[in-house]
Amino acid sequence: MQTVTLTPNRSPTISIEAEKITPDAFAGKSAAEIRAIGAWEGNEEITLADIFDVAVDGSGDAAETKIVIDGDVPRVKRIGEAMTAGEIVVKGDVDMRCGALMSGGSITVEGNADSWVGREMTGGEILVKGNATCYAGGGYRGETCGMRGGKLTIEGDVLDYLGEHMCGGEILVKGNARLLAGVLNWSGKITIEGDTTLPGGEMKSGTIFVKGKVLEMLPSYKDEGTEEVDGVTYRKYIGDLSRNGEGVLYVSV
Amino acid sequence: MAEMIIKNGVVYDPKNGIDGEKNEICIKDGKIVENVGAGAKIVDAEGCVVMAGGVDGHTHCAGKINTGRIMSPHDMRYAPIPGLSGEEPRTKLLRPQVGYNTPNTYAIGYRYSKLGYTSIAEAAITPMMARHMHEEFEEIPILDKLGLVLMGSNWQVMQYIQDKDPEKLKAYMAWLLLASRGYGVKIVNPGGGSSWTWGKNVSGLDDKVVDFDVTPADILIGLAEANEALNLPHSIHVHCNNLGVPGNISTTLDTMKLLEKVKTKRDRQVMHVTHVQFNAYTGTSWMDFASGAQDVADYINKRDHLTFDMGQLMFGPAMTMTADGPTEYRNARMFDAKWSNYDQELEDAGGVVPLNYTSQHFAHATMWSIGLELALLVKDPWKVMFTTDNPNGGAFVNYPEGQALLMSDKKRQEVIAGFPDMTMDRISLPNIDRELDWGEIATMTRAMSAKMLGLEEKGHLGVGADADVAIYNIQPDKVDPSVEHEKIKKALSFAKYTIKGGEIVVRDGEITATPKGKVYWVNAYENGITPAEKDRLMTDLEERFKKYYSIQLSNYMVEDAYLPRPVEIRPEVI
Numbered sequence: 165m166q167t168v169t170l171t172p173n174r175s176p177t178i179s180i181e182a183e184k185i186t187p188d189a190f191a192g193k194s195a196a197e198i199r200a201i202g203a204w205e206g207n208e209e210i211t212l213a214d215i216f217d218v219a220v221d222g223s224g225d226a227a228e229t230k231i232v233i234d235g236d237v238p239r240v241k242r243i244g245e246a247m248t249a250g251e252i253v254v255k256g257d258v259d260m261r262c263g264a265l266m267s268g269g270s271i272t273v274e275g276n277a278d279s280w281v282g283r284e285m286t287g288g289e290i291l292v293k294g295n296a297t298c299y300a301g302g303g304y305r306g307e308t309c310g311m312r313g314g315k316l317t318i319e320g321d322v323l324d325y326l327g328e329h330m331c332g333g334e335i336l337v338k339g340n341a342r343l344l345a346g347v348l349n350w351s352g353k354i355t356i357e358g359d360t361t362l363p364g365g366e367m368k369s370g371t372i373f374v375k376g377k378v379l380e381m382l383p384s385y386k387d388e389g390t391e392e393v394d395g396v397t398y399r400k401y402i403g404d405l406s407r408n409g410e411g412v413l414y415v416s417v
Numbered sequence: 418m419a420e421m422i423i424k425n426g427v428v429y430d431p432k433n434g435i436d437g438e439k440n441e442i443c444i445k446d447g448k449i450v451e452n453v454g455a456g457a458k459i460v461d462a463e464g465c466v467v468m469a470g471g472v473d474g475h476t477h478c479a480g481k482i483n484t485g486r487i488m489s490p491h492d493m494r495y496a497p498i499p500g501l502s503g504e505e506p507r508t509k510l511l512r513p514q515v516g517y518n519t520p521n522t523y524a525i526g527y528r529y530s531k532l533g534y535t536s537i538a539e540a541a542i543t544p545m546m547a548r549h550m551h552e553e554f555e556e557i558p559i560l561d562k563l564g565l566v567l568m569g570s571n572w573q574v575m576q577y578i579q580d581k582d583p584e585k586l587k588a589y590m591a592w593l594l595l596a597s598r599g600y601g602v603k604i605v606n607p608g609g610g611s612s613w614t615w616g617k618n619v620s621g622l623d624d625k626v627v628d629f630d631v632t633p634a635d636i637l638i639g640l641a642e643a644n645e646a647l648n649l650p651h652s653i654h655v656h657c658n659n660l661g662v663p664g665n666i667s668t669t670l671d672t673m674k675l676l677e678k679v680k681t682k683r684d685r686q687v688m689h690v691t692h693v694q695f696n697a698y699t700g701t702s703w704m705d706f707a708s709g710a711q712d713v714a715d716y717i718n719k720r721d722h723l724t725f726d727m728g729q730l731m732f733g734p735a736m737t738m739t740a741d742g743p744t745e746y747r748n749a750r751m752f753d754a755k756w757s758n759y760d761q762e763l764e765d766a767g768g769v770v771p772l773n774y775t776s777q778h779f780a781h782a783t784m785w786s787i788g789l790e791l792a793l794l795v796k797d798p799w800k801v802m803f804t805t806d807n808p809n810g811g812a813f814v815n816y817p818e819g820q821a822l823l824m825s826d827k828k829r830q831e832v833i834a835g836f837p838d839m840t841m842d843r844i845s846l847p848n849i850d851r852e853l854d855w856g857e858i859a860t861m862t863r864a865m866s867a868k869m870l871g872l873e874e875k876g877h878l879g880v881g882a883d884a885d886v887a888i889y890n891i892q893p894d895k896v897d898p899s900v901e902h903e904k905i906k907k908a909l910s911f912a913k914y915t916i917k918g919g920e921i922v923v924r925d926g927e928i929t930a931t932p933k934g935k936v937y938w939v940n941a942y943e944n945g946i947t948p949a950e951k952d953r954l955m956t957d958l959e960e961r962f963k964k965y966y967s968i969q970l971s972n973y974m975v976e977d978a979y980l981p982r983p984v985e986i987r988p989e990v991i
Binding site: 304305306307308368407 | 488489490491492494753755
């Protein structure tokens with residue numbers, strides 16, 4: 165078992181591209197080696213030592229590696245990008261694209277996450293204890309497939325385009341979701357425990373559960389009556405018909 | 418400028434009848450010359466193939482490609498061909514590069530140069546977009562460029578054809594070339610672009626265009642005859658009606674036959690039919706759709722009035738972009754893909770749709786086969802230009818793959834073996850064992866395309882030609898293209914040397930210099946067009962601009978400042 169503790173030593177104002185903060189990159193490395201790992205701050209190449217104090221306890225492979233970021237890193241992007249195993253715990257906020265392309269392991273963000281958390285993830289689990297902004301579990305700009313597998317849980321609220329272009333996996337939002345959750349979806353399951361607006365725009369297939377209220381409903385959904393799922397009665401809608409969609413939208417009654 | 422001599426290379430120069438001889442090439446002041454002095458810089462091409470710099474006579478590299486870029490930010494992630502795709506940071510010499518199907522302008526210049534290409538023709542630009550095309554041209558380094566101007570759905574063109582006023586049509590075409598600093602006449606889905614303004618299309622040569630009393634056949638003949646009356650260096654460049662529709666082969670053959678009656682005084686075709694792969698389908702629907710390459714090739718083998726290019730399809734992501742608006746709408750609906758649409762006032766329509774071609778889809782596999790069949794079944798390489806209709810059929814960085822496929826039956830059979838069974842009775846490629854030799858490849862990629870465009874200083878290595886040379890690291894007597902596909906592909910992908918205007922721009926597959934290229938344009942406005950004729954035209958133009966255009970006539974013309982290195986071609990008055 166290897167535990168790597170990164171303690172932020174300053175508060176950068178320019179965002180930092182730090183896609184190498186992953187158990188895969190840290191596994192088996194000494195503190196000195198981890199300090200020397202590169203990142204970009206704006207157009208300047210830096211090392212992790214420039215932004216973190218690094219402490220390492222033990223040694224292990226990626227699956228046995230736990231990274232603890234001991235504080236807020238609201239300007240550090242791409243934490244856990246493409247990670248395959250191990251664990252990351254952030255005791256504060258993170259910047260955009262946390263857990264993008266991850267295929268295994270777990271990430272816990274105790275604060276808030278910025279946009280594109282879990283972008284195109286294919287496996288593993290992400291838990292955000294605070295809020296997330298736009299495109300949680302979404303796709304890369306221009307691509308037509310977002311999250312493909314794994315599980316993304318957000319205990320707070322999210323903003324727009326939750327699970328945009330989602331192709332698989334599961335998203336759970338315990339708070340509210342703003343506009344167009346599940347937009348352009350192909351597959352997968354989204355559960356929103358709070359309220360949302362215009363869910364499922366241009367959804368082709370996939371499933372959305374709304375346990376709170378739908379503040380505004382798209383006109384291009386067909387009412388299929390009520391249905392009981394796991395002991396809860398929902399009103400069931402099929403759409404988005406504007407795209408010949410066969411997605412299912414359950415709204416609690 | 419310093420002198421240079423290329424020694425010991427095996428030269429393929431089809432225009433001058435040189436087919437694999439060890440010749441020396443002498444260069445002085447950016448031109449090929451008879452001989453040079455003793456102090457000339459020696460380029461040792463021992464063990465290499467030497468050809469003229471490649472000429473791509475049909476590519477989409479400025480204009481609509483920008484919409485493709487906007488629609489595909491993810492294109493920057495595609496890097497299937499190391500060294501010719503993906504992201505590369507700037508260096509002391511080079512600007513940053515990014516993208517695959519829709520690379521940035523710098524990458525277009527660098528990558529074509531690495532392939533040994535030195536001249537490219539942007540294939541479709543409306544006059545309204547011409548200023549933008551020239552702005553992009555300025556930022557495409559190294560290459561010489563030219564733009565073909567869309568005229569096949571232009572209201573004024575159709576009006577003059579309807580009025581049977583060939584003199585005014587001639588004057589207007591020449592004026593359009595002047596206004597846009599364009600090189601030649603492009604016709605895309607004649608009449609269809611105009612009908613698309615009303616959500617309609619034309620379905621064949623004899624349909625009436627919406628709101629006009631003309632047919633696609635009238636437009637083709639009208640423009641072709643005026644093109645020859647103006648004695649333009651290039652013929653009309655035609656994208657036939659019904660592109661991408663099963664059964665469109667009849668329209669394609671009718672179009673080819675229609676142009677038989679047009680005569681030219683120049684030593685070239687009267688029509689270049691572009692990306693014929695997309696226009697050579699038999700059948701009545703996608704269910705019974707099959708290759709019509711044999712019929713098209715049989716016709717072309719018997720006739721000498723036309724040339725064509727392949728529009729070869731390459732598997733993987735592609736970005737379709739064409740002035741054929743209705744086709745792009747159909748593509749977007751059929752594949753549930755992103756769609757962008759143009760309506761360029763009185764001039765033409767257009768669209769951009771990203772697609773992904775896979776060898777596991779019988780339709781795509783069949784299309785891949787048709788392009789190769791066309792090039793292999795047409796006997797005379799002087800009638801065939803190698804293209805992928807970049808990036809419609811695939812990105813130009815795949816040219817070496819396509820060219821190497823034409824040289825290897827074995828490799829083609831290997832690819833076909835992986836196709837779905839549904840493909841097999843639709844194609845004839847498995848029974849075609851022709852393998853092109855280096856001379857034929859040199860013809861299809863430079864000599865023919867330069868001749869087809871009427872660029873006399875390009876595509877060959879004779880005295881007086883521009884000193885654009887490609888040297889590929891391959892020994893034709895030692896490497897057998899029919900079995901060493903990868904070796905050929907690699908050699909064609911990264912030239913040992915590319916020389917542009919007498920300057921070495923690529924060495925061992927790396928860019929060594931980035932000179933600015935020239936822009937060719939044709940000025941035929943003084944070509945037998947009388948002042949009275951010009952006055953008549955101007956009266957019309959003033960009225961049209963006042964009534965319909967969103968911009969002023971005085972802001973329409975592309976100014977000299979947009980062409981820092983122009984080459985103005987004035988056709989001989991006939």
